[in-house]
Amino acid sequence: MFLSSSPPRACGACCRLLLTSSTSGLCQTCVEDCTEVAHDHGSRVNALFAYEGSLKAPLARLKYSREFGVARLFADLLAPRIAALARGRSVVIVPVPMSPTRRLSRGCNHTELIAQWLPLAQLGATLLPRGVLTRAHRPAQVGLSRAQRLRNTSGAFSLRARAQASLRGETVLVLDDVISTGATLQGCFEALSRTGADEFQGLALLRRVA
Numbered sequence: 001m002f003l004s005s006s007p008p009r010a011c012g013a014c015c016r017l018l019l020t021s022s023t024s025g026l027c028q029t030c031v032e033d034c035t036e037v038a039h040d041h042g043s044r045v046n047a048l049f050a051y052e053g054s055l056k057a058p059l060a061r062l063k064y065s066r067e068f069g070v071a072r073l074f075a076d077l078l079a080p081r082i083a084a085l086a087r088g089r090s091v092v093i094v095p096v097p098m099s100p101t102r103r104l105s106r107g108c109n110h111t112e113l114i115a116q117w118l119p120l121a122q123l124g125a126t127l128l129p130r131g132v133l134t135r136a137h138r139p140a141q142v143g144l145s146r147a148q149r150l151r152n153t154s155g156a157f158s159l160r161a162r163a164q165a166s167l168r169g170e171t172v173l174v175l176d177d178v179i180s181t182g183a184t185l186q187g188c189f190e191a192l193s194r195t196g197a198d199e200f201q202g203l204a205l206l207r208r209v210a
């Protein structure tokens with residue numbers, strides 16, 4: 001009887017069996033269905049892929065169907081871009097926080113879960129502990145116009161007073177799942193702005209055209 005030393009792997013997006021080795025964890029069809037977004041060095045806010053593509057479905061499974069194992073796929077996809085952004089500097093990664101109400105209804109903060117799967121030591125990165133940056137409960141952003149999103153996130157984020165000096169001189173990378181207007185990341189930047197951090201960057205998995 002033939003025994004394989006490693007279990008068969010499935011594509012992280014469509015769950016089809018991976019017949020050839022894949023560094024991304026995706027099958028060839030799903031890789032071809034991801035449109036990479038070019039990194040804009042002039043912008044503080046970037047994303048890896050366009051929203052419409054093979055990663056939209058697994059993200060929805062992670063967010064709404066509690067398929068928490070999918071977080072690892074996204075961490076693997078984000079890690080090389082984070083390494084490129086860090087350029088050897090130490091980086092503090094801040095997953096966009098969720099309000100306690102939303103965390104309870106979703107079962108976890110999926111962005112935080114993705115961040116926990118990142119190879120932090122290898123990236124020279126640390127995670128801002130949960131509860132340092134907090135988010136007030138507001139209606140979900142989905143379906144809101146740009147102006148409504150900006151109003152919805154304005155003042156929603158706050159930073160624990162005793163943490164204000166802890167990011168002095170650091171490069172801060174705020175991590176989100178989907179960017180559309182950038183209002184959520186902007187809200188986080190504002191709340192973190194009094195920390196004396198050296199630089200703020202925002203990175204999302206997917207970019208939705210607003």
Ligand SMILES: [Zn+2]
Nearest residue numbers: 011014027030
């Ligand atoms: Zn696939």
